[in-house]
Amino acid sequence: MNVLQLTSIQFPRISNSTINQFNSFPSFSTSNIKLHFTRDTSRYLVKVGETRPAKSTDLVTQIKELEAEEDEEVHDDNDLVDIDWDKVEDEFSPKGRDEEMNYDKDPEFAEILGTSIDDPAKARSKIEERMKKKRDKIIQRKTGSATPMQVIFNKFEFNNSYIWIEFYHAPLDKDIKMICDTIRSWHIVGRLGGCNSMNMQLSQSTTDKRPSYDDILGANIEPTTFYNISDLEIQDNVARLWVDIGTSEPLLLDVLINAMTQISSDHVGIKQMVFGGSEYENWSPNLKSEDEGYCVHKI
Template sequence: MIIDFDEEKGEEMNGFSPSGGGFGGREEEEKKYDRDPEFAEILGSCLDDPQKAQSKMEERLRKKRNKILHTKTGSAEPMKVKFNKFDFSNSYIWFEFYNAPLPKDISLICDTIRSWHIVGRLGGCNSMNIQLSQSPLDKRPNYDAIQGVNVTPTTFYNIGDLEIQDNLARIWVDIGTSEPLLLDALINALTQISFEYAFHASVFFFSNK
């Protein structure tokens, strides 16, 4: 199975979801809350009687606790990460799953990789401009826009299609700029979803040369 990451090829990229769900979900949720009489009553009473509104909200949360809090479904074992002559301009990222991934796992991986690609292409992972990360924690953050605009830009050049067969998957990348922060961002995201939500896997970074 091949999942196309080309944003100009239809609904998949436009919706940021293999199912083509688009961005309509948030609007639908907002409409549902507009038609929720219990929630409307709580909001209506919050100014007149804040304590009563708080009590009702706490009771509502207790009733819906099982729907809000979900048990972690991922793997307790840490995701393995290995590199073998990785080339930023021409390499494959391989995924080896403990079991064949479910459709929900594939969807989550696709959304993660798409988000990573977009942030990288827009220069969001530039280790030459991490002013706030380097600022003292006990002082008010300060951002120098002139310094930010004058650093050497980074970009994510190109990305291939996600190819999946049984418990293996791979995707070709041309990151272009030698920017390890981009890889850190992807590994952090995959590690978290592996632990919290989805799959147990190993990730390998191999040069295509």
């Protein structure tokens, strides 16, 4: 390694008259510090000489010894401290920090702060707006409600009606999945004729004797069919689905109400279920954007 010496120490010459004023000086220790750089200007080398006692007690001799040491070429690189300043700059530079904060991993955060990073007031406004939209999904109870779910009928027609479900808070994803699974199961059982109030042999039989089932009677009962059902639509804390049950079968509604009552009590609080009506107080027909809290779930 070619090492160039930046500095050298030059001591003034002392005249004999000045030396004669002193007999001798006690020996003292010296510490030699030298700063060097290589041909690569981004890397610097520092050499700290070890402290050692002077070889002579005579002042003039000591000064000459120091001058001789300053004129020597440094060849031993073992005592050099090698500092890579490029790495230091990368570690503490704003560019290095920005690369670590990769906004591509969080598009929502990038959308909020990407264009307002230098404007704290604007960033704060965006965050408050986002919190307002998603507050019900962030801050809410995750258990059911002790308040009984209300059931209201509003011009309900079995062959063409909406069923409305109003929650106390916007349901979580796991709650939506549970409700969709419940409605899907309800539809399958109804479509297969499982909720036929005309064939209630066991539930209507007395309990004081061994149950019996008349298969001939059961086979000859007019079947009930659940014709059609829509997907579940949700706007914030209100959900709706359209049904075409076909025949007037109250038992189908009882089965759904019983299931939703249990869900409200144990899992997610339901304020009320409304059967019938094409409009709802908190429902906007024109709201179809997911960013505004609208979503559709397959039944």
